[in-house]
Amino acid sequence: xxPTARLAVRxxxxxxxxxxxxxxxxxRFQPSTLPRVVVRYSSTGGSPQYEFIQVTxxxxxxxxxxxxxxxxxxxxxxxxxxxxxxxxxxFQSSPTTSxxxxxxxxxxxxxxxxxxxxxxxTFSHAYLTSFIESWSNLTTSLKKPLxxxxxxxxxxxxxxxxxxxxILYCTKxxxxxxxxxxxxxxxxxxxxxxxxxxxxxxxxxxxILTGKSFSGEEAERWGxxxxxxxxxxxxxxGSLKTAEVIAGYSKVAVQAAKEVVNxxxxxxxxxxxxxxxxxxxxLFGSEDQKxxxxxxxEKRKAEWKHQ
Ligand code: CO8
Numbered sequence: 525x526x527p528t529a530r531l532a533v534r535x536x537x538x539x540x541x542x543x544x545x546x547x548x549x550x551x552r553f554q555p556s557t558l559p560r561v562v563v564r565y566s567s568t569g570g571s572p573q574y575e576f577i578q579v580t581x582x583x584x585x586x587x588x589x590x591x592x593x594x595x596x597x598x599x600x601x602x603x604x605x606x607x608x609x610x611x612x613x614x615f616q617s618s619p620t621t622s623x624x625x626x627x628x629x630x631x632x633x634x635x636x637x638x639x640x641x642x643x644x645x646t647f648s649h650a651y652l653t654s655f656i657e658s659w660s661n662l663t664t665s666l667k668k669p670l671x672x673x674x675x676x677x678x679x680x681x682x683x684x685x686x687x688x689x690x691i692l693y694c695t696k697x698x699x700x701x702x703x704x705x706x707x708x709x710x711x712x713x714x715x716x717x718x719x720x721x722x723x724x725x726x727x728x729x730x731x732i733l734t735g736k737s738f739s740g741e742e743a744e745r746w747g748x749x750x751x752x753x754x755x756x757x758x759x760x761x762g763s764l765k766t767a768e769v770i771a772g773y774s775k776v777a778v779q780a781a782k783e784v785v786n787x788x789x790x791x792x793x794x795x796x797x798x799x800x801x802x803x804x805x806x807l808f809g810s811e812d813q814k815x816x817x818x819x820x821x822e823k824r825k826a827e828w829k830h831q
Pocket of ligand 1: 596640679681
């Protein structure tokens with residue numbers, strides 16, 4: 525979260541103050557029938573703090589970030605990534621947000637890292653400033669589930685960003701790819717690792733060495749996407765429905781479930797199963813486990829306390 529931002533997220537009449545020194549505030553002015561748009565203003569008055577993303581709360585417990593740099597097909601520039609990280613941290617620390625949905629436009633999720641920004645970079649500058657290292661904040665510090673809803677182009681860094689999500693949904697016609705080889709470089713934000721884990725070495729090697737695109741339909745068939753939808757509208761509705769389902773569960777169980785699944789990517793099977801068992805045991809210490817199992821036995825709906 526922006527270190528000096530103050531957060532007020534509307535959920536009914538609830539507001540939350542986040543840790544900050546107060547240059548920013550959220551305004552809340554959407555009719556209840558529309559997705560709530562969360563706009564942050566500078567204390568000096570005036571312009572919204574976010575230029576390249578939009579932040580909304582379309583359903584209870586669901587925070588949505590929409591990449592919004594249409595003239596450059598949502599190319600991922602450093603200022604855009606800075607805003608994205610700030611919005612993610614804000615949602616991470618908001619008690620009213622359970623799940624985050626990340627999307628772009630119908631035409632482009634993101635057409636890659638900003639080539640024009642990268643073109644003049646030197647090795648020493650990239651190395652000394654740890655260029656793009658902050659991109660991985662997404663995977664290391666975000667504990668809440670992140671769903672990527674991908675339509676249109678998801679190329680290079682855009683494909684990598686989508687692959688960082690916990691659940692990847694797309695349209696059948698989405699255009700994924702790692703075309704960096706055509707620019708004289710290679711994937712730099714995890715593409716060679718996550719795409720390889722998602723689709724296997726044979727396909728990943730072919731895709732990365734040729735720079736060839738693959739469709740959303742293929743992404744689903746190969747296991748990179750959880751689901752491919754027929755239309756953009758179906759994608760967005762389907763993504764929101766899944767987000768709502770997850771937001772309806774115990775936050776404690778959801779965070780633990782995400783943690784154990786992600787561990788499978790880093791640990792061997794024996795250690796992974798051991799880790800899972802330890803977390804499973806730990807959940808007997810949560811109130812929500814008692815609430816969930818008690819509600820099942822008494823044939824009533826669980827009212828989670830998130831404790
Ligand atoms: N960076 C900067 N600008 C872009 C990018 C990009 N990645 N993609 C598109 N744009 C801009 C275009 O320059 C154009 O701007 P302008 O109107 O000012 O000329 C505008 O967006 C519209 O683009 P097009 O006219 O090209 O639109 P088309 O519909 O004809 O084509 C394509 C769409 C096929 C997506 C085409 O724009 C394209 O090939 N884009 C580049 C895709 C690409 O190579 N992506 C990989 C980039 S490298 C990368 O991501 C490396 C990741 C490494 C780690 C992350 C580091 C930060």
